[in-house]
Amino acid sequence: MDDLLTDTLQQLLKGQCTLQLVRDVEAGKSPAAFWAQLEESGFADALVPEALGGAGLTLATVFPLLELCGSFAVPVPLAHTMLARALLADADVAPPAGSIALAPVAARDGAVLRCPLVAFGRVADWVLARVDGSTVLLPVSQARTTPGVFPLDATLAWDEADFAQAQRAPGSHDLETLSACCAAAQLSGALMSVFARTLQYANERQQFGRAIGKFQAIQHQISVISEHVFAARMAAQIGCHSATHMPQRLRVALAKARTSEAAVEVAALSHSIHGAIGFTAEFDLQLYTRRLHAWRQAAGSESFWHTVLGEELVDRHEGLAIDLIRMTTDIH
């Protein structure tokens, strides 16, 4: 059942989410037609309870789907939409059609609500924002949009009137954890893609009369890449392990910290092995390594989450470190 779901999404993305599409959307083309296909597939409702028309899956079950959003560099917030729709369904708010980006840090600035540097903010239909202790669903069509740092991101601003009319989702929601969970799973997928591409390149590229992968120096760099990718993937799985459809903050902290650390190492090593060609716009590697950096920076870098973990371990935990390690890695 799980494998079937993963295979289905993988086939869909293989056919529809080409790297040309990724390039086009980054360059400003609308992702609406692509999103319509995803909507049709039902994957955006994977975490929504069955009674409300979703698939009612747990977060752990959908981990491979979230990961695929990274391994295909999906240029819309599919992972975020899955979690946002689950959150809305929990709060008895019918999720709207369209994709949803997450804005954990929103700020009122006089009569304007600003959500800075929203991941996928440029290509999303909605933004779910945490403002003054409540959770608000805002339509991107009514926002003033200024470019973010990554081409798919944006800073969005709404006037008081639009904000006042926006749908509220009652309850206390940790959008920071949700965003980081998505970013970690996407990083896991993108790391795996970079690893696979680097391995293939090392086997094909000939220098000094043989494939560069035959040189011990290159082999050891690729071994180190595989170690980081493997550890990051395990961490991302930890982040998505939850008995419910919502992630747990400490597990996500581990996931985002470890995947972010891996992102930096793997991006650097893969570029080192690819040489100049990997540095070109035309070669596909950059579509992934730029994402490794963007998603490492999204939803808190490794140091941010290290402090979250450190406060737990130092201030709220007594006794052996192994007990907190067990609490955050054991599954039942």
Add this chain to the structure above:
Amino acid sequence: MSALDSLTLTAIPADDEALRRPVREFLREHVAQLPAHLRARSWGGYDSNFSREAGKRGFLGLTLPKDYGGGGRNAFARYVVVEEFLSFGAPVGSHWIAERQSAPLILKYGTEEQKRRYIPPVCRGESYFCIGMSEPNAGSDLAGVRTRATRNDQGWLLNGQKIWTTNAHHCHHMIALVRTSGTSEDRHKGLTQVIVDLALPGVTVRPITDLSGDSHFCEVFFDNVQLAPDAVLGREGDGWEQVMSELAFERSGPERLFSSIVLFDEWLAFVRTPEGRTPESLQLAGRLLSQLAPLRAMSIALNGKLARGESPAVEAALVKDLGTGVEQAIPTLIADDLYRRPSQQVPIELLLTLNYVTQVAPSFSLRGGTRDILRGMIARGLGLR
């Protein structure tokens, strides 16, 4: 690629997890009061009394069949017990190698008579083994071993020398990789594993003092040592293959990520005090946690493979290389944190523990296969060589 995909977050079965409480009670009673700089010796610490007590309570040989005195359980049961041993810094050195790899190796390749003779005392914590692999001219290039067993009318005559043999001076037996035919030019062919009683005439064990002042590894000389015909373990000539399967046991355990855990806990205790708590130390605590936790999950996933009867050699090499890197980073980063502070604030026991771990840290990525050997194995597993 498939090796990486196949390691998924794995649960420790509840029956096996249930062992944690009795083990911990035992360790609180027998180990917790030892000073941290001694507990930091981890599996380098040696106390045969502790091993016998652990054996009496059924904490040794958990994966070995009940018929031979073991616990008849799976790899997870042993994982839980070993994780607790390491977390407390229990002095497990006496039985460590015998219990981890020698007895499982004898179970896999030994004759019925060998199993009955050697395995039960290992499970009781009374019989200790060392591994005779390295020689002066055969370290990472293990196929170059020259120690030779020559067949004679009483069995085998053993001549040669082993080196870097952990705990040989405290052990009863060695399982040695020796040449029984051909020369070192023949590489992997002609190698055989033999069980050597270290009390036999002609065996000389000479401890080597390490840079911390401890002596846990040794030189072992064999001068016309007469072995019985049944000293051969497994099949004559299959030594290389057997040694590789032994190394999969050796590399897959939690000891490849918890060698510095006693230091980490001792440092945390200080960071939890008002004088010890700084923003930098909080961040470091979280950083180390974020390294250790995924590694633990990887180690448990490996145990899942062992429990299913698989031999995840490449994955084990990967976890070991990554794990020993973290083990080595812990003393480095903690030293940076402590020595940026006014020194009178820091408890001397913590500094001594740090000093010990700093000194022995290079060995973490030497024992059981060096970093470069492991990375070569991973590269082979990835199809690069």
